[in-house]
Amino acid sequence: MFDHTPDMAKKRAELAPHKIAFETDERTWTFKEINAAADALATGLLNTGLNAGDKLAMLSLNRVEFFISLFACQKSGLILAPLNWRQPQTELIEVLSSVGATAIIFDQENADVGRAIAENMSLHAIALDDSSTSDISYEELLQSDPIVHSKTDSSAPWYLLFTSGTTGLPKAVIYTAQMAWANTMNISHAMGLSEQDRSANFLPLFHTGGINLYTLSLFLLGGTSIILPRFDPNVIFELIQKGKINQLFAVPAIFQAFSLHKDVDDVDWTTVGMGCGGAPLPEPLIRFFADRGAMICNGFGMTETGASGFLMDRATAKEKIGSVGRPMLLMDIRLAGVEENQLGEGEIQLRGPSITPGYFENLEATQSLFTEDGWMCSGDVGRRDEDGYYFIVDRIKDMYISGGENVYPAEIERILAQHPDILEAAVIGIPDEKWGEVGAAYLLPRPDATVDISTLSAWCRERMAPYKIPKHFDVISEFPRTAAGKIRKTELRKQ
Secondary structure (H helix, E strand, O other): OOOOOOOHOOOOOOOOOOEEEOOOOOOOOEEHHHHHHHHHHHHHHHOOOOOOEEEEEOOOOEEEEEEHHHHHHHHHHHHOEEEEOOOOHHHHHHHHHHOOEEEEEOHHHHHHHHHHHHHHOEEEHHHOOOOHHHHEEEEHHHHOOOOOOOEEEOOOEEEEOOOOOOOOOOOEEOOOOOHHHHHHHHHHHOOOOOOOOOEEEOOOOHHHHHHOOOOOHHHHHHHHHEOOOOOOOHHHHHHHHHOOOOOOEHHHHHHHHHHHHOOOOOOOOOOEEEOOOOOOOOOOHHHHHHHOOEEEEEEOOOOHHHHOOEEHHHHHHOOOOOOOEEEEOOEEEEEOOOOOOOOOOEEEHHHOOOOOOOOOOOOOHHHHHHHOOOEEEEEEEEOOOOOOOOOEEEEEHEEEEEEEEEOOHHHHHHHHOEEEEEEEEEEEEEEEEEEEEEEEEEEEOOOOOOOOHHHHHHHHHOOOOHHHHOOEEEEEOOOEEOOOOEEEEHHHOOO
């Protein structure tokens, strides 16, 4: 499927040259302007001495130049490697060393770190803003005379995304043009996206959500994205109130921030379609927005699936709260150990054209990602109901055994999140002499609320089996999180 695909930026420029692709506070960019800039940058990078297959690192907040660089890599055969600007310099060097690089692009906010990485790894340093901090000026590269670039190999590595790393050193997930087209078909079908839609880009661009939900897909469809440097709820509220966006994808932590904002009820949430992924979406949060006439379509995907997987449909979202929906258009799903179309629980395994071919130069990890017959292992336990809707039970690695009983922390977390004083909960298994393992619950209180730990065991006893009740409760002020908003349980286990 998609053995060879058109140059994405070129094709959009041909189809709608004067339509707006991106907007910022400073200016708008048409599809024609994006393609011209990507053409020039591709030439400039190759003239600098970079060659097809070289890795081009990028350390920057969200900006249009990221997508120009992304399309330039597609045209030139370079491989973009976006870096997490939240990580310290030492970690970034370790991550980038795992794949190698020839050059690094950085913005003003990350100039010191970007320059230090370039010096440490002997990379070409390319500054987006202040050229005095680099060997090469990004603006000068954009002045290069464009040349005709070769047809896109849809299966070749296009960019690398590092897994969120809740355990160990992140691995570099390969992304290809085929994955982008397949994800676009999946997302557009599930959410009804079209060239008429407008969305905001604020999820970080070193994460698949920032690129693929929905910005790259919307670009391929001919829609418009407003690029924001980072998340700001006030800006998002204003965009919705002024009718400047009608589609929005975010992680649960962002919807949580919306719900706690003082101006949340000044926004007409019925005017925007909302999708969510990256972490479980608590039931109270779904009901909060449902009470305001809006349904958040909860979904499930992974960096390794190209962001595709499952997505709930609006019509059934309120009826099946907690479900991640049904498999997307180009995604096959099976539950390990469960007969096809039968009820039961098992590891979710996926197959489809949006799934990565593997981890960059990491054969061992790639082989462990797939079954012998080619299905990708998610590491998540799921169940299917009689209507074909799926529910995530928990991560296999998070399950613990207490007194011989399997305990899934996600189930307990969902129940604890219904407590009136608890905003969010995370449960882990810890050693216990009597039971083998017991639960330890970490609790984030709601604003202006106080969690009375002494009453929680009795409260839980009315809502769950005794062996599921956490033996330890601890109130904390914030959770350690990944870029996708997932709680880093490995950090909690160290406490």
